Amino acid sequence: xxxxxxxxxxxxxxxxxxxxxxxxxxxxxxxxxxxxxxxxxxxxxxxxxxxxxxxxxxxxxxxxxxxxxxxxxxxxxxxxxxxxxxxxxxxxxxxxxxxxxxxxxxxxxxxxxxxxxxxxxxxxxxxxxxxxxxxxxxxxxxxxxxxxxxxx
Amino acid sequence: xxxxxxxxxxxxxxxxxxxxxxxxxxxxxxxxxxxxxxxxxxxxxxxxxxxxxxxxxxxxxxxxxxxxxxxxxxxxxxxxxxxxxxxxxxxxxxxxxxxxxxxxxxxxxxxxxxxxxxxxxxxxxxxxxxxxxxxxxxxxxxxxxxxxxxxxxxxxxxxxxxxxxxxxxxxxxxxxxxxxxxxxxxxxxxxxxxxxxxxxxxxxxxxxxxxxxxxxxxxxxxxxxxxxxxxxxxxxxxxxxxxxxxxxxxxxxxxxxxxxxxxxxxxxxxxxxxxxxxxxxxxxxxxxxxxxxxxxxxxxxxxxxxxxxxxxxxxxxxxxxxxxxxxxxxxxxxxxxxxxxxxxxxxxxxxxxxxxxxxxxxxxxxxxxxxxxxxxxxxxxxxxxxxxxxxxxxxxxxxxxxxxxxxxxxxxxxxxxxxxxxxxxxxxxxxxxxxxxxxxxxxxxxxxxxxxxxxxxxxxxxxxxxxxxxxxxxxxxxxxxxxxxxxxxxxxxxxxxxxxxxxxxxxxxxxxxxxxxxxxxxxxxxxxxxxxxxxxxxxxxxxxxxxxxxxxxxxxxxxxxxxxxxxxxxxxxxxxxxxxxxxxxxxxxxxxxxxxxxxxxxxxxxxxxxxxxxxxxxxxxxxxxxxxxxxxxxxxxxxxxxxxxxxx
Numbered sequence: 001x002x003x004x005x006x007x008x009x010x011x012x013x014x015x016x017x018x019x020x021x022x023x024x025x026x027x028x029x030x031x032x033x034x035x036x037x038x039x040x041x042x043x044x045x046x047x048x049x050x051x052x053x054x055x056x057x058x059x060x061x062x063x064x065x066x067x068x069x070x071x072x073x074x075x076x077x078x079x080x081x082x083x084x085x086x087x088x089x090x091x092x093x094x095x096x097x098x099x100x101x102x103x104x105x106x107x108x109x110x111x112x113x114x115x116x117x118x119x120x121x122x123x124x125x126x127x128x129x130x131x132x133x134x135x136x137x138x139x140x141x142x143x144x145x146x147x148x149x150x151x152x
Numbered sequence: 153x154x155x156x157x158x159x160x161x162x163x164x165x166x167x168x169x170x171x172x173x174x175x176x177x178x179x180x181x182x183x184x185x186x187x188x189x190x191x192x193x194x195x196x197x198x199x200x201x202x203x204x205x206x207x208x209x210x211x212x213x214x215x216x217x218x219x220x221x222x223x224x225x226x227x228x229x230x231x232x233x234x235x236x237x238x239x240x241x242x243x244x245x246x247x248x249x250x251x252x253x254x255x256x257x258x259x260x261x262x263x264x265x266x267x268x269x270x271x272x273x274x275x276x277x278x279x280x281x282x283x284x285x286x287x288x289x290x291x292x293x294x295x296x297x298x299x300x301x302x303x304x305x306x307x308x309x310x311x312x313x314x315x316x317x318x319x320x321x322x323x324x325x326x327x328x329x330x331x332x333x334x335x336x337x338x339x340x341x342x343x344x345x346x347x348x349x350x351x352x353x354x355x356x357x358x359x360x361x362x363x364x365x366x367x368x369x370x371x372x373x374x375x376x377x378x379x380x381x382x383x384x385x386x387x388x389x390x391x392x393x394x395x396x397x398x399x400x401x402x403x404x405x406x407x408x409x410x411x412x413x414x415x416x417x418x419x420x421x422x423x424x425x426x427x428x429x430x431x432x433x434x435x436x437x438x439x440x441x442x443x444x445x446x447x448x449x450x451x452x453x454x455x456x457x458x459x460x461x462x463x464x465x466x467x468x469x470x471x472x473x474x475x476x477x478x479x480x481x482x483x484x485x486x487x488x489x490x491x492x493x494x495x496x497x498x499x500x501x502x503x504x505x506x507x508x509x510x511x512x513x514x515x516x517x518x519x520x521x522x523x524x525x526x527x528x529x530x531x532x533x534x535x536x537x538x539x540x541x542x543x544x545x546x547x548x549x550x551x552x553x554x555x556x557x558x559x560x561x562x563x564x565x566x567x568x569x570x571x572x573x574x575x576x577x578x579x580x581x582x583x584x585x586x587x588x589x590x591x592x593x594x595x596x597x598x599x600x601x602x603x604x605x606x607x608x609x610x611x612x613x614x615x616x617x618x619x620x621x622x623x624x625x626x627x628x629x630x631x632x633x634x635x636x637x638x639x640x641x642x643x644x645x646x647x648x649x650x651x652x653x654x655x656x657x658x659x660x661x662x663x664x665x666x667x668x669x670x671x672x673x674x675x676x677x678x679x680x681x682x683x684x685x686x687x688x689x690x691x692x693x694x695x696x697x698x699x700x701x702x703x704x705x706x707x708x709x710x711x712x713x714x715x716x717x718x719x720x721x722x723x724x725x726x727x728x729x730x731x732x733x734x735x736x737x738x739x740x741x742x743x744x745x746x747x748x749x750x751x752x753x754x755x756x757x758x759x760x761x762x763x764x765x766x767x768x769x770x771x772x773x774x775x776x777x778x779x780x781x782x783x784x785x786x787x788x789x790x791x792x793x794x795x796x797x798x799x800x
Contacts, residue, residue, distance in 0.1 A: 009490075009493055009494075010425075010490055013426070014502075016508060017426075017508050017511065020508045020509070020511065020512045020548075021508075021515050023512070023546065024512035024513075024515040024516050024519075025515055025519060026541075027516070028515065028516050028519040028520065028544055028546065029519070031540050031543070031544045032519070032520070032523055032540060034538065038532070038533065038534050039533035039534065039535065057535060059535075063406070064527065065771065069742075072660065073659070073660020073743075073745050074658045074659065074660050074738075074747055075739050078516065079267055087307060092658060093738075093739065093749065094386075094657060094658070094736060094737075094738030094739070094747055095739060108535075132333060150154050
């Protein structure tokens with residue numbers, strides 16, 4: 001590279017930069033295909049369950065009367081539903097501040113072989129202005145049913 | 153009255169930006185024209201007016217003037233004063249006003265201070281600054297007026313999101329904005345120089361302090377934001393690859409690359425077109441971050457209002473500015489003369505390599521951040537998190553760190569690999585040794601092991617440029633580089649250590665129960681209610697003792713704010729030189745036990761200490777450069793005076 005003419009040096013630099021950027025983009029695209037975690041509502045999860053090794057998100061409403069604390073005091077189980085299907089969820093950890101029965105939740109984790117969704121992380125409604133984006137997609141009928149199930 | 157004054161000042165500032173644009177454009181075409189002396193004063197007065205408008209908003213918040221819509225929606229009379237003031241920028245309209253204020257102040261400062269460049273370049277620069285500013289004034293005044301009155305004053309304000317009622321938030325957004333928007337100066341300089349064909353080392357020397365200044369604020373802002381997320385959100389993590397965090401990281405990556413390429417241009421007159429390109433990209437990333445955060449495309453703590461109209465407005469601005477700048481670049485890059493030559497094994501070669509690596513990391517983060525938006529357009533919802541960002545980012549970060557450790561030892565222009573081969577081989581052996589020890593002695597994952605090994609090598613490599621030098625006579629700029637590079641090593645060590653050695657315990661404890669977490673023994677003394685100015689809380693009294701030492705009191709709380717009504721978990725931290733104990737209290741269980749989540753995170757404070765060191769390095773370099781410029785200026789004047797004396 002030492003004896004290159006100026007014109008060539010600029011060309012080499014442009015090529016190096018382009019190669020690196022294209023490599024980054026290709027690598028990113030490849031990794032995204034494997035690593036992006038997909039969002040499921042209970043109906044989809046029951047119909048087409050993800051493999052146990054696949055990290056996914058499950059979003060829906062915490063069904064009233066299903067929240068239970070295990071004897072160890074730190075593991076909770078509850079059922080997430082979207083009005084049509086229900087998926088049992090297990091989570092060890094401190095519940096988010098606004099996590100209550102009947103509220104929306106997005107659980108991150110994996111679906112176990114026994115059909116229980118083991119969550120590593122729960123994203124609850126942050127405040128009155130923040131609904132997890134995925135829950136905005138729920139149809140009016142589903143939301144209505146969830147509310148009528150929740151109200152005693 | 154105050155609100156009307158603020159609004160009037162804002163309109164006047166916008167009008168002056170228009171004047172500045174016209175005056176600038178006219179005098180680029182006609183350097184001796186009648187408007188040539190107008191752009192600079194217009195920039196200064198615009199800065200003063202925008203600053204005045206922002207002070208008026210602060211005043212309204214300090215007084216809790218509930219006839220103003222923004223105050224009523226985001227403040228509360230019972231809030232402590234500091235949070236009343238920080239509430240001014242803890243919302244969409246106020247933060248956009250802060251944005252435009254910083255932009256106008258930066259423009260005013262270059263108009264007032266910067267006299268080293270040809271006047272025609274300065275006119276083009278000020279015109280660009282005004283052109284970008286006008287778009288944001290339009291956005292603020294037409295769709296997000298912060299001074300809007302309510303038809304009837306509210307009885308009481310709705311309060312501020314409690315998560316934002318924190319001292320970290322009082323300083324994090326302004327710091328970040330100084331960095332974000334300070335990069336607009338680099339953008340304007342780059343376009344000004346490109347349009348007037350003045351891409352020279354002088355231009356680089358003039359631009360460098362502004363880039364450095366913005367970069368220092370950006371570094372501090374990101375560091376503060378990360379610490380805030382760490383202790384306030386109570387999840388024990390310090391970086392979530394949240395799109396909003398990425399929005400601040402991307403301009404930082406571009407600005408870091410720009411900082412280094414502008415130094416090459418100043419010292420060696422090489423990388424001309426590349427520096428211009430980075431100047432455009434850096435501020436484009438700032439604007440894109442603003443779009444992502446403020447448009448409602450994303451939902452997070454940072455997205456205050458979801459209003460599609462605003463999103464469309466910012467998107468149009470974005471298209472005009474980024475598209476326009478890139479078009480000008482494409483049309484004009486050919487006119488930029490080829491710079492000086494250099495070989496691959498030279499200081500420039502190493503800097504180019506790392507510039508390319510930084511750009512690649514930027515591309516990886518950008519793709520990962522935008523990908524979910526893209527797939528959503530096709531009806532597929534995905535989320536992209538650490539499993540993507542960490543390994544893919546590392547592929548480009550590790551080579552960059554390796555070059556960073558030895559690059560500063562190379563000479564400018566032309567150097568042989570021979571001169572650095574000895575330290576390079578020794579550092580490589582050191583990397584392998586540390587890596588092997590960590591892998592053998594702990595069960596750290598691959599990335600954490602590599603992180604520890606490279607941090608160890610970089611810590612030593614970053615200090616090597618000082619070897620054999622008289623430390624007292626080493627220029628401040630060199631000290632700055634060494635400090636900043638060492639800071640990266642310190643931060644990397646903290647990150648890898650946190651990932652490799654953290655111990656977590658989740659328990660349900662009764663009063664008197666003892667929990668062991670790593671070297672700590674933690675006793676729960678009891679849980680009691682406490683009250684604050686606008687909240688009540690349950691507080692756990694913990695006694696934590698490190699390896700049997702004297703107990704330290706920790707009091708994590710579960711707080712309930714009453715306006716707006718919501719609960720937050722307040723973490724409690726015990727900091728030692730070698731790490732932090734982090735405690736969060738969860739909900740109570742029917743049988744009287746309390747959930748406690750405890751982490752022992754060895755060396756985690758190093759992450760933020762490293763960030764501060766990096767910013768400090770920037771500050772040292774900035775002071776060094778400015779002092780050298782002043783000295784040069786003084787010597788030149790003395791020479792001129794002496795020449796005059798000898799002539800008379």
